[in-house]
Amino acid sequence: MAFSSSTVLPDHAPSLWAATAPPAPETVQLTDAVQADVVIVGGGVTGLSSALHMAERGISAVVLEAARTGFGGSGRNSGHIIPALGARDPDMLVAKLGADAGERMIAFLRDSASLTFDLIRKYGIDCDAVQNGWAQPAHRASRMKVLERRYEEWTRRQTRVDLLDAGAIADKLGTDVYHGALFMRTGGHVNPLALAQGLARAAMEQGARVYTGSPALSVERADGKWRVATPSGQVIAERLVVATNAYTGALIPQLARSLVRIINYQVSTHPMPKEIAAGVIPSDISSSDTRADLYPFRKDRAGRLVTGATLALPLNMDARIRPWIAERIGNAFPQITDRRLEYVWNGRIALTPNRLPRIHEIGPGAISPIAYNGRGMAIGVAMGRELADWAEGKSADALGLPKLEITPMPFISSLGRLAQAALVRYRQLDARD
Ligand SMILES: Cc1cc2nc3c(=O)[nH]c(=O)nc-3n(C[C@H](O)[C@H](O)[C@H](O)COP(=O)(O)OP(=O)(O)OC[C@H]3O[C@@H](n4cnc5c(N)ncnc54)[C@H](O)[C@@H]3O)c2cc1C
Structure with a gap:
């Protein structure tokens, strides 16, 4: 994306969230040289x-946000607020990271959803927040073993988690296709774009400066400070945070080459008739089941079903996604007979081979929290508190996400296509016990 001060900003993805979020706070482009304690690249x-x-x-x-607040993953996701990773369980984290860093990360994850909803309440952020819990239902009976282990590992860490049997999850979701579920009580769902824009408003009211249409074009270290240049201004600051996740571009090239990017689609139905909506996810929880090929469901405030999917073959996806998802909706909720989709949009997810969100130190007083592997909403919001601790002098080694070396990979765009194609294998595994 190239911008000048006269450039028209790109619109948000044509999502349900963009259509229903309250107006964003007024922001302007940076047209000056300004000083700060911390310059943050990325307005998610x-x-x-x-x-x-x-x-x-x-x-x-x-x-400094290149486009609009919430333009990246934060405005495009499905809005599930989940206090856990997709592919790494607590004991696995301890085995990988050691007891100290592992338990620190587990506590950080466990508390991330509560922190998010508490912040929403504290600032009265208007983002349709519903904290009724997040469920991970078992799509095959054999997956209950995995959920039992997961339940035991989280319970040992004082987490507000339950193990539900088939009847209990059927009552919560309004479908009997599942065999039971893990249920994390602090989870829930939001309009994610409204949350991002509400955070921008609250930050500005507290005195932060938020510039949109202001891509960071270069960063350099001079006289012990960071200088970040935009097309028509610059920021000089003691510290630098690069918070660009899957939308990381050429600013820090080795960072961009450390992430495998895949495209994930999100969709919503039209508002369901009241009598149907009442029986679909009657508990208004958020849910994503045990498939490796993600299968999430939630409703929005108007009674639309919101779900999503990734296609293995990244060709002609806009046309192929509709029948694919309509079939999925019918499998789980046959009572929804009108499966036409009102909104269809997509976004990039940043994956890493070891599936670990991390922070990288990218220079003296410069840090990047990154690679959320598709679970960055609660983690990203909670990371904000950690980074404020860091700005006050806490060591980067003592934060909630592990500090890892940047590992650039060759042929990174081909790896993205391969990761997408790996879904075929995931689907085979999902179909087995
Ligand atoms: C379709 C989809 C569904 C998802 N579903 C979920 C979910 O339900 N729950 C969940 O927890 N997570 C989900 N995720 C992941 C989640 O959205 C992300 O992990 C999270 O939004 C990351 O937030 P962020 O602020 O770190 O990055 P982003 O929100 O991606 O923000 C990065 C920003 O940096 C800006 N930027 C990039 N380069 C520059 C530059 N040089 N100068 C200035 N600005 C720049 C971009 O414009 C962008 O706005 C999903 C992601 C997608 C794409």
Whole structure:
């Protein structure tokens, strides 16, 4: 994306969230040279929550967003607020990272959804927040063993989690296709774009400066400070945060080459008739089942079903996604007879081979929280508090996500296509016990 001060900003993805979010706060392009304690590149939930938590503590923060607040993954996702990773369970984290870093990360994940909803309540953020819990239902009876282990591992860490039998999850979801579920009580769902924009508003009210249409074009270190240049301005700051996740571009090339990007689609139905909507997810929880080929469901405030999918073959996806998803909806909720889709949009997910979100130190006083592997909403918001601690002097080694070396990979765009194609294998595994 190339911008000048006269450039028209790209619109948000044509999502349900963009159609239903309250107006974003007014923001402008950076056209000056400004100073700050911390310059944050990226105006998604990570960058904006960081700016908010910093501003609360009197740390001056400037956010530079290339497009609009919430333009990246934060405005395009399905809005599930989940206090856990997709592919890494607590004991596995301890085995990989050691007891100290592992348990620190587990506590960080466990508390991330509560922190997100508490922040929403504290600032009265209007984002259709519903904290009724998040369920991971077992799509095959054999997956109950995995969920039992997961339940035991989280319970050992004082997590508010339950193990539901088939009847209990059928009552919550309004479908009897599942064999039971793990249920994390602090989870829930939001309009994610409204959350990002609400964080921007709260951060600005607390004194942070948020510039949109202001891509960081270069970063350099001079006289012990960071200088970040945009097309028509610059920021000089003691510290630098790069919070660009799957939308990381050429600013820090080795960072971009450390992430495998896949395209994930999100869709919503039209508002369901009241009598049907009442029986579909009557508990209004959020849910994504045990398939490796993601199968998420939730409703929005108007009674639309919101779900999503990734296609293995990244060709002609816009046309192929509709029948694919309509079939999925019919499998889980045959009572929904009108399976036409009102909104269809997509976004990029950043994956890493070891599936671990991490922070990278990218220079003295410079940090990047990144690679959320498709679970960055609660983690990104919670990272904001961690980064405010870091800006006050806490070591990067002591934060909630592990500090890892950047590992650039060759042929990174081909790896993205391969990762997408790997779904075929996931589907085979999902069909087995
Ligand atoms: C379709 C989809 C569904 C998902 N579903 C879920 C879900 O239900 N629950 C969940 O927890 N997670 C989900 N995720 C993942 C989640 O959306 C992300 O992990 C999270 O939004 C990352 O937030 P962020 O603030 O770190 O990055 P982003 O929100 O991606 O923000 C990065 C920003 O950086 C900006 N940027 C990039 N380069 C520059 C530059 N040089 N200068 C200035 N700005 C720049 C971009 O414009 C972008 O706005 C999903 C993701 C997608 C795509």
